[in-house]
Amino acid sequence: MSKAILSVLGRDRPGIVAAVSRALCEQSCNIENVSQTMLQNEFAGIFIVSMPNGMGAGELHRGLEARLLPLALTVLTKPCEAGEEACTAKACEPFVITTRGPDRKGLVADISEVIARHGVNITRLQAVFKGGEDPGDNIMIYEVDVPKSVDAQALAADLRDRAAALRLDLIFQHRNIFEALHRI
Amino acid sequence: MLTQREIISTLEMLRNEHLDVRTVTLGVNLLDCAGGGLPQVQRRVAERLLGLAGNLVPVCERIGQKYGIPVVNKRIAVSPLAVVGAALAPAELVELARTLDAVAREVHVDFIGGFTALVEKGLARGDRALIEAIPEALTVTERVCASVNVASTRAGINMDAVLSMGRTVKRAAELTAERDGVACTKLCVFANIPEDIPFMAGAYLGIGEADAVINVGVSGPGVVRKAIDRALQADPAMDLGHLSELIKKTSYRVTRVGELIGREVAENLGIRFGVVDLSLAPTPNVGDSVGEIFQSLGLRAIGVPGTTAALALLNDAVKKGGAFASSRVGGLSGAFIPVSEDVNISAAAAAGHLCLEKLEAITSVCSVGLDMVAIPGDTSAETIAAIIADEMAIGVTNNKTTAARLIPVPGKQAGEHAVFGGLMGQSTIIPVNNGAGENAFIRRGGLIPAPIHSLRN
Numbered sequence: 001m002s003k004a005i006l007s008v009l010g011r012d013r014p015g016i017v018a019a020v021s022r023a024l025c026e027q028s029c030n031i032e033n034v035s036q037t038m039l040q041n042e043f044a045g046i047f048i049v050s051m052p053n054g055m056g057a058g059e060l061h062r063g064l065e066a067r068l069l070p071l072a073l074t075v076l077t078k079p080c081e082a083g084e085e086a087c088t089a090k091a092c093e094p095f096v097i098t099t100r101g102p103d104r105k106g107l108v109a110d111i112s113e114v115i116a117r118h119g120v121n122i123t124r125l126q127a128v129f130k131g132g133e134d135p136g137d138n139i140m141i142y143e144v145d146v147p148k149s150v151d152a153q154a155l156a157a158d159l160r161d162r163a164a165a166l167r168l169d170l171i172f173q174h175r176n177i178f179e180a181l182h183r184i
Numbered sequence: 185m186l187t188q189r190e191i192i193s194t195l196e197m198l199r200n201e202h203l204d205v206r207t208v209t210l211g212v213n214l215l216d217c218a219g220g221g222l223p224q225v226q227r228r229v230a231e232r233l234l235g236l237a238g239n240l241v242p243v244c245e246r247i248g249q250k251y252g253i254p255v256v257n258k259r260i261a262v263s264p265l266a267v268v269g270a271a272l273a274p275a276e277l278v279e280l281a282r283t284l285d286a287v288a289r290e291v292h293v294d295f296i297g298g299f300t301a302l303v304e305k306g307l308a309r310g311d312r313a314l315i316e317a318i319p320e321a322l323t324v325t326e327r328v329c330a331s332v333n334v335a336s337t338r339a340g341i342n343m344d345a346v347l348s349m350g351r352t353v354k355r356a357a358e359l360t361a362e363r364d365g366v367a368c369t370k371l372c373v374f375a376n377i378p379e380d381i382p383f384m385a386g387a388y389l390g391i392g393e394a395d396a397v398i399n400v401g402v403s404g405p406g407v408v409r410k411a412i413d414r415a416l417q418a419d420p421a422m423d424l425g426h427l428s429e430l431i432k433k434t435s436y437r438v439t440r441v442g443e444l445i446g447r448e449v450a451e452n453l454g455i456r457f458g459v460v461d462l463s464l465a466p467t468p469n470v471g472d473s474v475g476e477i478f479q480s481l482g483l484r485a486i487g488v489p490g491t492t493a494a495l496a497l498l499n500d501a502v503k504k505g506g507a508f509a510s511s512r513v514g515g516l517s518g519a520f521i522p523v524s525e526d527v528n529i530s531a532a533a534a535a536g537h538l539c540l541e542k543l544e545a546i547t548s549v550c551s552v553g554l555d556m557v558a559i560p561g562d563t564s565a566e567t568i569a570a571i572i573a574d575e576m577a578i579g580v581t582n583n584k585t586t587a588a589r590l591i592p593v594p595g596k597q598a599g600e601h602a603v604f605g606g607l608m609g610q611s612t613i614i615p616v617n618n619g620a621g622e623n624a625f626i627r628r629g630g631l632i633p634a635p636i637h638s639l640r641n
Contacts, residue, residue, distance in 0.1 A: 177251040
């Protein structure tokens with residue numbers, strides 16, 4: 001049984017998940033994973049589904065488009081290939097990088113470039129830029145997996161240097177501190 | 185998945201509320217360093233400490249960076265030197281204190297505690313020598329801290345030792361007269377001293393402890409105060425029961441940080457993790473004050489009527505939250521009201537809101553005692569001993585730890601200012617009311633017997 005990954009975009013309103021999941025059900029696909037989020041008023045959902053024998057990603061895509069385009073939802077579909085996980089828990093340490101500071105173009109590009117240069121994978125990124133000079137209104141939160149072979153302190157030092165050049169206040173912390181502070 | 189709120193509130197605690205680990209203290213057992221002459225003891229002590237503590241500061245720095253939480257102080261506590269150096273003369277014990285000071289400097293810890301005697305039931309030869317050595321030892325060293333336990337609920341109060349400590353405090357102040365009696369800031373007199381205090385000046389490693397242990401002192405007065413302020417801003421009518429619950433939850437968070445970092449430091453050093461001390465420890469920094477918490481709770485200043493009740497509420501909540509957060513709680517786990525070390529408390533003393541009698545009163549609920557209290561330099565040794573005796577009586581009768589860290593500032597009177605520098609801070613000198621004149625009671629000596637409720641078996 002092969003799998004497909006699809007993303008669905010559109011203006012948020014009640015009924016989007018219901019429409020997508022109904023369309024998948026009608027094509028005999030089984031949802032294995034789903035993650036959805038909202039940014040401002042826009043809906044974005046990512047689905048990994050298993051398809052019935054003989055069905056390909058192209059056929060699934062055509063079927064979904066026929067049902068979802070009339071609802072003003074954009075669909076992207078591609079085959080999902082099994083691969084090795086980017087970083088297993090044993091081989092990586094989870095860290096959180098947070099920046100606060102005035103908004104300007106290129107902040108995400110600059111910070112993520114440093115993270116990539118050290119071979120570190122971003123597992124989750126939240127960023128809010130309301131503009132203006134108030135640091136609290138402009139925040140980036142990167143959750144990253146740092147391989148044990150990577151020098152975390154060297155990464156932190158490089159990040160702090162780049163942040164200083166961008167007038168950002170950057171903190172690099174192991175994820176466990178957040179768990180310890182906020183969760184039982 | 186972490187939420188944005190969890191991450192931002194953590195950053196707020198770090199950036200604006202002084203969240204940190206106040207101290208990681210390495211306890212080192214020196215009992216097997218005893219024996220032979222002074223040079224042998226000095227060599228064995230130095231080797232043991234350098235071997236175990238060499239990596240303490242770098243490891244604390246590294247773990248602190250990993251979590252983004254500073255470990256403010258790194259310290260060492262050793263076995264009571266009155267036992268380790270029982271065969272030594274007072275002058276030799278001063279030399280041993282110099283050895284501790286040199287080691288502390290070499291491994292970059294800011295204090296080393298354990299120039300200690302346990303004399304609640306009687307004074308042995310080594311205890312007498314150590315107490316005699318204390319004034320000079322604290323004068324010629326910078327980082328050595330001394331403590332003497334003169335009372336316990338099981339033994340009563342050793343009034344001979346109390347009088348002796350009154351004289352010792354006085355002498356220590358005189359020897360450092362040009363620095364406002366700073367030697368006394370490193371000397372605590374205790375009742376029911378715990379064996380695992382990470383905070384100075386009372387830290388030493390108990391006789392019943394292992395070869396080495398890591399104890400942690402958490403912090404967090406700024407975090408508690410901001411939590412109260414935020415809650416009252418959202419709901420100005422919030423009652424004390426709900427505020428207690430809020431403090432409990434905040435204490436839980438602060439304690440978890442201490443435990444996480446302490447355990448990891450211990451693991452990295454290959455040393456057993458000991459306890460988390462839940463005391464809220466202030467510093468002279470604005471926003472890191474225990475005194476400010478009282479104002480947030482609605483009191484005009486610490487010391488005004490209502491202070492004792494507020495402190496009882498505060499520390500009960502701190503203990504309940506902390507006890508749930510940590511599997512190993514110990515040390516003092518009480519309220520520190522160190523007058524000179526807390527800018528707000530110092531101001532309350534200067535304004536006349538906080539007096540010696542009120543400080544003594546709050547010891548009865550959960551304060552650890554008269555901590556960093558500057559008193560007039562002409563206060564007699566007998567009066568100092570009598571103040572110590574009163575504090576000890578509260579500890580012995582209430583089955584709790586109490587302590588006195590008094591500084592009779594040479595040449596200065598009540599209302600004048602004393603400056604001790606650094607973490608020790610500065611303070612207005614508090615008057616000692618009714619302290620003049622003879623005190624025959626304190627000279628009688630002997631043992632005030634243990635209270636009846638000490639017979640618990």
